[in-house]
Amino acid sequence: MTASMQSSVGNPADEKLGMNLTLRIWRQKDPSVKGKMVTYKVTDISPDMSFLEMLDVLNEQLIMQGDDPVAFDHDCREGICGMCGLMINGQAHGPQQTTTCQLHMRSFKDGDSIDIEPWRASPFPVIKDLAVDRRAFDRIIQAGGYISVPTGTAPEAHATPVPKADADAAFDAATCIGCGACVAACPNASSMLFTAAKVTHLGLLPQGQPERDDRVVNMVAQQDREGFGGCTNIGECSAACPKGISMETISRLNHDLLGALRAGARPKS
Amino acid sequence: MKKAVMAVSGIVMVLYLIAHMIGNLKVYTGRDSFNHYSEWIRTIGAPALPEQTALTIIRVVLLAAVVAHFWAAVSLWRQARRARPERYVTKKAVAQSYASRTMRWGGVIVLLFIVYHILDLTMGVVNPEGHDASPYDRLVASFSNPFITAFYVISLLLLGMHLRHGIWSATQTLGQSNRRRERTVNAFAIVFSTILIAGFLIVPFSVLFGLVD
Structure with missing residues (x-):
């Protein structure tokens, strides 16, 4: 048995670890300038990470290198606030029908190239990079x-049958x-x-x-x-x-x- | 509001297409019967009404429907372009049908076809037999030419797809669809468009293969 086979038998999770991805991300400094797609590499991405966690990893890398981190919107990261949203490989929120925060890296394969763009609509102007004004x-x-109803204590539920x-x-x-x-x-x-x-x-x-x-x-x-x-x-x-x-x-x-x-x-x- | 205009003008034209398709099938009853039918359309209500009264009304209504439909389409098209001035680098279609994707350019081609069709068979100015020939002879002359027939067939197939999405879209726009009806509406749109276009296509093919001459 070779060493690599041993490790994959010993711990199945190891085999999946270490996804290497190429990201092409829309970078735009502010609304007044023209943006462009910039290519980045990320390595050792766990399939259990969410898409946003993967971007966090990229941003840590960028900060360490002294670069400007990629701006993107997010808040609850539980799929209920509606704050996150990215165009991933041409699909809103990516290949699964869920929010970007609930999309996990297991939806991608090692070696994949992923295009990431902001929502595109003139009523949603880009603020910076992937963040848009909604x-x-x-x-x-x-x-x-x-x-238009007065607020106060909750009304008796049976009063208005639905x-x-x-x-x-x-x-x-x-x-x-x-x-x-x-x-x-x-x-x-x-x-x-x-x-x-x-x-x-x-x-x-x-x-x-x-x-x-x-x-x-x-x-x-x-x-x-x-x-x-x-x-x-x-x-x-x-x-x-x-x-x-x-x-x-x-x-x-x-x-x-x-x-x-x-x-x-x-x-x- | 322009979408209601789009839906209603579309329905008017579809109603006309049904009558047009059924009328075309008169070609199988023979030359005289077909020419007589063409004459009858021009003299409905005569002698009480002046000649061409009904036909003129139909033409005015249809022209208004075409203009309204075209105006609504152009204005929606422009609105969509304004709403997304910067395009995606990568965009993947997930749900759209081929029919819905070809509504705009398909519609333009169908419009050009209608212009040609009127010049060919109604006015006869571009017809191989010329405008002095009888309606039946003009029809046979056009469809004996494989290139003209091919143009008709392509345009009619585009029209069929246009109707397939149009019927569904009009039902939505007029607020008559719901989750329960969605499948029925779509199935009806497909079956209706197929039957209508098949009814139109059978005539040129009959001429091309010598069943009508």
């Missing part, structure tokens, strides 16, 4: 993604974390799936009814103002969505939008 989503929410099917569909839509993968993946850079998830979430529940018409017209008007593209029902958004928000929400938004316009609702200017 406040356009906040402004869409501000345009109607809320219900059919189980509606509650389930509303909750499916409510799982949207606003990461922006839908916009990033859409060939039109449309934010339709995001807006549709918010409109569907509130529109299916009794608490969302008083503002239902105004909500949809104002949120759609705001996403147009932000400069997102128009939806042509291609379906890349839903396939990239880490929460699997369905195309059904888009149909529901359109249904509400046409109904609201017929009922005379007009966006606030």
Whole structure:
């Protein structure tokens, strides 16, 4: 038995250790300059690392060398905050349908070359490297993604019955974390799936009814103002969505939008 | 709003295509019957109505639908370009169908085809037999030429794909789809487009293979 075979038999994890990868990363100093892809090498990457941990390893390397670390957004690293999001080899959040923080290096092979880019849409300007400004989503929410009720103690749950099917569909839509993968993946850079998830979430529940018409017209008007593209029902958004928000929400938004316009609702200017 | 315009104008044109396809099949009832059908379209309601009344209405509605559809498409196209001025270095398509990818350029080719088609068989100016020939003779003359037939076949296949995505997209845009119906809508779009295009294609092939002459 050779030494390498012995070690792989003795400890199966050893065999997987030490992935060597070539990374091509979008580097852009600030919004005013033009960026470009820069190639880096990382070695000894564990398959159990998350994608962001792999980038942490790269950044430690860069800092040791006195280089500028790669800027990227992240927060909870549990797949629930929606802060992280990278275009990995041409797919939003990479080859698995999950968030970038929940993507693990076991999805890649030793020797792989990985292209990493920021979300690309004019309403999501690059701040630095891989970090983009997604406040356009906040402004869409501000345009109607809320219900106007006084806060206070939680109301008695049985006071407002909700059919189980509606509650389930509303909750499916409510799982949207606003990461922006839908916009990033859409060939039109449309934010339709995001807006549709918010409109569907509130529109299916009794608490969302008083503002239902105004909500949809104002949120759609705001996403147009932000400069997102128009939806042509291609379906890349839903396939990239880490929460699997369905195309059904888009149909529901359109249904509400046409109904609201017929009922005379007009966006606030 | 422009997407509702896109959906509704598309539906108007699809309704016309159904009638057009069924009308074409009249070619199998013979030269006189086909020419008579063509004459009848021009004289619907005569003598109470002036000649070409119905035809003029159809033409005006269709022209309006084409213009509206084209306007909506161009404006969505421009909006998409503005929304992503900087392209990805690497972009992978995961879910999109070939049909959805060819909507824009396919639509442009279909539009050019329609212009040619009208010059060829409606007005006869580019027809091998010229505009003095009867509708039946013009049809046979065009489809006896393999190059013209090939152009028709390619354009019709593109149109079929355009409809396959268009029907699904219109259903979404008009808010009539949901998770339960999604499969049905897509299946209907495929079956409907296939039948419609097959109905159109059977005529040129019949001429090319000498079944109609």
